[in-house]
Amino acid sequence: MTRGRFAPSPTGALHVGNARTALIAWLHARATAGAFVMRVEDLDFGRVRPGFMERQLDELRWLGLDWDEGPDVGGPHAPYIQSQRQERYEGALRRLAELGLLFECSCSRRDIAAAASAPHVGEEGPRYSGACRPRLVDPTVPSLTTHGRSLFALRMRADPGVVEFHDLLMGRCAFDPAAEGDFVVRRKDGVAGYQVAVVVDDGAMGITHVVRGADLLSSTARQILLYGALDLPVPDFLHVPLVLGEDGERLAKRHGAVSLGELRDAGVPPDAVIGWLASTCALAAPGEHISARELVPRFELARLPREPTIVTAADLERLRPG
Numbered sequence: 153m154t155r156g157r158f159a160p161s162p163t164g165a166l167h168v169g170n171a172r173t174a175l176i177a178w179l180h181a182r183a184t185a186g187a188f189v190m191r192v193e194d195l196d197f198g199r200v201r202p203g204f205m206e207r208q209l210d211e212l213r214w215l216g217l218d219w220d221e222g223p224d225v226g227g228p229h230a231p232y233i234q235s236q237r238q239e240r241y242e243g244a245l246r247r248l249a250e251l252g253l254l255f256e257c258s259c260s261r262r263d264i265a266a267a268a269s270a271p272h273v274g275e276e277g278p279r280y281s282g283a284c285r286p287r288l289v290d291p292t293v294p295s296l297t298t299h300g301r302s303l304f305a306l307r308m309r310a311d312p313g314v315v316e317f318h319d320l321l322m323g324r325c326a327f328d329p330a331a332e333g334d335f336v337v338r339r340k341d342g343v344a345g346y347q348v349a350v351v352v353d354d355g356a357m358g359i360t361h362v363v364r365g366a367d368l369l370s371s372t373a374r375q376i377l378l379y380g381a382l383d384l385p386v387p388d389f390l391h392v393p394l395v396l397g398e399d400g401e402r403l404a405k406r407h408g409a410v411s412l413g414e415l416r417d418a419g420v421p422p423d424a425v426i427g428w429l430a431s432t433c434a435l436a437a438p439g440e441h442i443s444a445r446e447l448v449p450r451f452e453l454a455r456l457p458r459e460p461t462i463v464t465a466a467d468l469e470r471l472r473p474g
């Protein structure tokens with residue numbers, strides 16, 4: 153059975169691009185009569201804001217999406233909030249240390265802090281130099297499992313070598329994880345980095361299809377290394393093109409009322425939002441209002457765009473009633 157998921161980070165408002173990715177992930181699961189999991193990725197403590205998780209889940213529900221497992225509905229793989237899953241990540245880190253893949257790193261703070269979040273395109277810092285590679289982690293040392301602040305982060309070796317995979321939308325992809333350098337798998341504060349947390353969770357939750365934004369395409373290569381090292385089955389991947397502003401940049405406040413909350417507050421009905429999102433994927437006619445549920449039988453992977461969609465202020469203006 154297909155098991156899909158959406159994994160928002162409660163660090164900001166969901167915008168129409170996030171909503172499109174969530175919709176496609178949901179449609180993909182529902183069109184195959186599969187299960188849909190909601191997982192909250194809140195490990196970036198510096199950016200997580202109180203109340204955002206609840207708001208994001210509420211807005212996704214408003215859009216007509218539902219999930220079989222998640223922080224608010226529970227499920228066999230609970231907890232569904234990453235900050236509550238730390239010991240699972242520790243187990244995986246220990247395994248990586250046993251394989252001789254981890255080393256202690258006391259380099260740049262900024263670098264290490266960046267590992268807290270999914271590295272969206274343009275957010276990756278300079279390539280890590282590998283300076284601390286000789287400081288291999290001894291898996292028998294208890295510090296590996298301490299949660300307190302330590303003097304170093306842990307990085308996983310990324311040796312040169314191209315990782316190839318077939319993306320259900322983008323086709324054949326190939327990345328060399330070494331191009332970004334050895335990556336942080338545990339921060340100095342003892343918390344797991346994005347790459348390891350996402351692999352451990354997708355593995356533990358039995359996710360068969362990872363549907364997410366195309367800006368995480370290159371992370372997939374690093375994650376495939378982790379799946380291999382942790383002996384977990386590699387899921388299928390489907391990376392959804394981003395929705396960009398008129399200037400071709402990632403959606404942000406300056407692009408106007410692009411968040412779901414603003415559209416909802418302006419009285420835009422959810423079926424108008426879903427209809428517009430679906431029209432950008434050739435699943436609905438321009439201007440059509442349709443519910444997420446009604447879209448399920450129309451879902452066809454082949455129709456989805458492979459290039460980013462540009463959203464204009466006028467596009468969003470047209471969604472407003474009257």
Ligand code: GLU
Pocket residue numbers: 158159160161193270350363364365368
């Ligand atoms: N939590 C990540 C984000 O909001 C998504 C990670 C993923 O889907 O793998 O950007």
